[in-house]
Amino acid sequence: MVLLQSGCLCCTLSNELANTMRDLFFKRAVEAIPQFNRLVIETTGMADPGPILGNLMNEPVIESVYRLDAVVVTIDGVYGAQQIEDHNEARKQAAVADVLLITKTDLASSEQIAHLKEKLHALNAGATQHQVLHGEIDPELLIDAGLFDATGKQVAPERWLRAPLKPHTPKGTLPAKQHSDEIESFTVTLPSGLNWQTFKPILLKLCQTHGEGLLRLKGILHCEDQAHPLAIHAVHFTPYPATPLVGWNETQPISRIVIISKNIDKNAVIDMLMQF
Numbered sequence: 001m002v003l004l005q006s007g008c009l010c011c012t013l014s015n016e017l018a019n020t021m022r023d024l025f026f027k028r029a030v031e032a033i034p035q036f037n038r039l040v041i042e043t044t045g046m047a048d049p050g051p052i053l054g055n056l057m058n059e060p061v062i063e064s065v066y067r068l069d070a071v072v073v074t075i076d077g078v079y080g081a082q083q084i085e086d087h088n089e090a091r092k093q094a095a096v097a098d099v100l101l102i103t104k105t106d107l108a109s110s111e112q113i114a115h116l117k118e119k120l121h122a123l124n125a126g127a128t129q130h131q132v133l134h135g136e137i138d139p140e141l142l143i144d145a146g147l148f149d150a151t152g153k154q155v156a157p158e159r160w161l162r163a164p165l166k167p168h169t170p171k172g173t174l175p176a177k178q179h180s181d182e183i184e185s186f187t188v189t190l191p192s193g194l195n196w197q198t199f200k201p202i203l204l205k206l207c208q209t210h211g212e213g214l215l216r217l218k219g220i221l222h223c224e225d226q227a228h229p230l231a232i233h234a235v236h237f238t239p240y241p242a243t244p245l246v247g248w249n250e251t252q253p254i255s256r257i258v259i260i261s262k263n264i265d266k267n268a269v270i271d272m273l274m275q276f
Contacts, residue, residue: 081112
């Protein structure tokens with residue numbers, strides 16, 4: 001275990017974190033420390049995961065030896081709904097998460113839990129939600145929760161790329177309160193005939209143009225110039241190298257991209273992605 005020195009992990013400690021991750025990898029390679037298969041980065045409750053992910057994606061050594069499995073976020077069962085309402089950091093954490101853990105379920109009422117789950121679903125329908133009692137959680141629900149399964153050889157893009165769903169609003173109810181920094185998720189389905197060499201610059205341009213509001217992007221592409229489907233993802237201004245999904249095929253190949261954004265022009269994004 002390595003404890004980084006005082007400072008904000010989102011910004012001032014990005015270099016220290018990258019150096020620590022490189023150091024751990026090389027020490028493992030020369031057997032100066034025991035072998036490890038997984039690295040867990042724990043941040044403070046106010047950390048913005050976006051800059052952390054983006055900084056690590058920009059590190060050549062790190063992106064070649066580490067891969068992002070999942071972003072796991074804990075949500076207070078009693079105060080979580082109000083924290084999401086009041087704090088931008090809480091909304092962003094919940095929006096980019098792959099797994100949401102609702103804590104203090106022994107202290108929260110069933111109505112509070114139901115309201116929180118509904119709010120989380122509206123913010124990030126693609127994330128898996130789990131209720132935690134007294135800190136107890138099956139590690140299998142947190143480990144290998146991303147694109148790859150436990151074997152490290154097979155991929156599970158259906159689990160990784162859950163399409164966001166629009167929350168159902170019962171008839172006669174008022175629309176939910178919208179924040180000035182509105183966060184939303186949407187899916188873009190691309191027509192067939194994709195060419196990765198043509199589409200790659202479009203993805204880069206998308207990140208450069210809309211990076212400020214692009215909290216996270218995930219996608220599965222079926223490209224005519226690639227032997228295997230590609231998994232793509234990006235955070236803010238940084239696209240991550242595409243991952244070939246060797247041995248995985250869909251009965252009906254559909255290229256789709258899930259975008260989690262804040263204050264972004266949805267139609268402009270869709271128009272840009274269709275320019276191929």
